[in-house]
Amino acid sequence: MSERRDPACESLRPALIQRAEVGAPDPAVDAHAAGCGTCRRELERAVRRVGLARSLARVVAPRQLDGLVVAALQAGARQERAVRAVLDLPDVAAPRELAERVEGPRAPRVLERLVSEDLADPSKAVVRRYASRLERLRAPADLADRLRTPRQHRRVVPALLASLLVGAGVLLLVGVLVLTAERDRAPTAAPGPVLVVERAASIHDLDPAASLLASGLTGGLVDADRLSREGS
Amino acid sequence: MKSDPDRELVEACQATAPTGLEGAFRRLYDQYKDRVYNVCFRITGNATDALDASQETFGIMFRKIAEFRFESKFSSWVYRIAVNAAIDHKRRAAARWLPSFEPQNEHTRPAARADLRDERTEAPLSAATRHELEAEIQAAISRLSPKLRAIVVLRYVENLSYDEIAEALQISLGTVKSRLSRAHEALDRELTPVLDRHFLR
Structure with missing residues (x-):
């Protein structure tokens, strides 16, 4: 030790x-x-x-190693061929949309803008946002026709209407004058209605129309028909 | 650049792509297969892991041989790959090793006893005792840290000089000496019972 x-x-x-x-x-x-x-x-x-x-014996490589090395070399050659094939592939230009994708989505920036607008002036932001969503109306087809039509032609209808109104006014005036003239020519004392008074001694002698009138006016208390049947 | 005994062979390999063990690749493989396997076997401590580490070593070696610029000896480069592959493999194998209730260590595993043949230490030990002794030495080496294990294997199993070890492990000469000194201290603790048993009885 x-x-x-x-x-x-x-x-x-x-x-x-x-x-x-x-x-x-x-x-x-x-x-x-x-x-x-x-x-x-x-x-x-x-x-x-x-x-x-030093007493350790030198070992001899087994015959098996030959086959393993050949296999390794062939595998290496295959790998090298594969790598060369990949490296020899032609360069392909990256599509333009790749750059756009790499830039990333733009939504976050829009979101930031909307949020900052809301914070700065909420009512204005909401009005602007919803006003922008209103449906856009299309101009009617006759607008184009109107625009194409000369200005004096567009005044025909109102002029005609005015002429008709003036005509109607004249006719009305003429009618009034004629009626006035006719009234001046008619006699001033016109015959009035003739009133005849008849006295009946009994209800039975009443004219049927008068008995019906009496029955109606009294609410049925005076029933001329019943009285006339009882009397007969 | 240094003169390298393997230069011609390595340059022949560098001229072609490795697809199999033919021509220069076969000669280079034959030249190094035992050395590589030996280092891997002594560092991993068993034949299965040694085989895997050797395969990995040659795979890396032939795959990267075209990049070798002779800034060190080719053999040093190969040893470096082998040591690293064996240490990595040993580390991975240790992580996979499940605990067992059976008393078992690396030298009792069947593969560890494979191919241990050396007649130099035959006398006065019997063959059985020699196998037992080798297993105990291997177990002692296996219990060293990876760095100390590598330096003991390169120095005493592969008989590399201090300079060759420094080049292979990319460390200074002073580090080689200090590591070897620490390896001796650790081995002394591990081998004292072995020494007592085999030399004092």
């Missing part, structure tokens, strides 16, 4: 090992070992260790 050695012994150790390996005398080591029991014993043990290590 190794012991705690003197620094002089420690510094001599590599030389001591070489002395044990070579077997040839080394004046420095031999002189030291002659006066140092620890190093003398260490030298003896080192010689034995070297002898033991």
Whole structure:
């Protein structure tokens, strides 16, 4: 076992090992070992260790290794061919949309803008957002026709209407004048209605129309028909 | 640029694309397969992982050989690939390793005992004892940190010089020495029972 050695012994150790390996005398080591029991014993043990290590037999590679190496070489050649085939592939230009995809989605930026608008002026932001969603109306087709039509033609309808109104006014005036003239020509004392008063002594003598009128006016208390049947 | 014994072969490989183990690739593979497998086996500690790490090492080596500019020795470059592949594989395998209630470690796994043959240490140990000793040394090396394991393997199994180790691991010569010194300290702790058992009885 190794012991705690003197620094002089420690510094001599590599030389001591070489002395044990070579077997040839080394004046420095031999002189030291002659006066140092620890190093003398260490030298003896080192010689034995070297002898033991060197006693290990040299092993011979088994025949099996040939086949394994050939397999490794063929696998390596296949791999190299595959790599070369991949490296020889033509360069393909990246599509333009790749750059757009790499840039990333823009939604976050839109979201940021909307949020900042809401924070700055909420009502204005909401109005603007919803006003922009109102349906856009399309101009009616006759607008284009109107625009194409000359301005004087567009006034025909109102002019015709005005003419009709003036005509109607004239006719009305003429009618009024005619009626006025006719009234002036008619006699001023027109015959009035003739009122005939007949007195009946009995209810039975009433005219049927008058008996019905009397029955209606009295709520049925005066029933001319019943009275006339009882009287007869 | 340095003179490299493998230069001609490497340049022949660089002139063509690797499709199989033919021509220069076969010669280069034959030249390095045992060294690579040996490093991978000693760092991973078992034959299965060593095989996978070796396969990976040669795969990388042949795939990148056209880029090699001889700024270091080719062998140093290969060792660097092998060490890194083995350490990576070992780390991945450790992450996959499920805990077991059985007392088991790497040298008791069947693959770890494969192909351990060396007659240099035959006497005075018996064959059974030799296998046991090798397994214990391998287990001790496997318990070192990856950095120390790599330096022990390159130095004592592959017999690389300090300079070659520095080049292979891309570290300074001083770092090689200090790491080797720390590796000896760690090995001393690991191997003391082994030393006592095999040399003091």
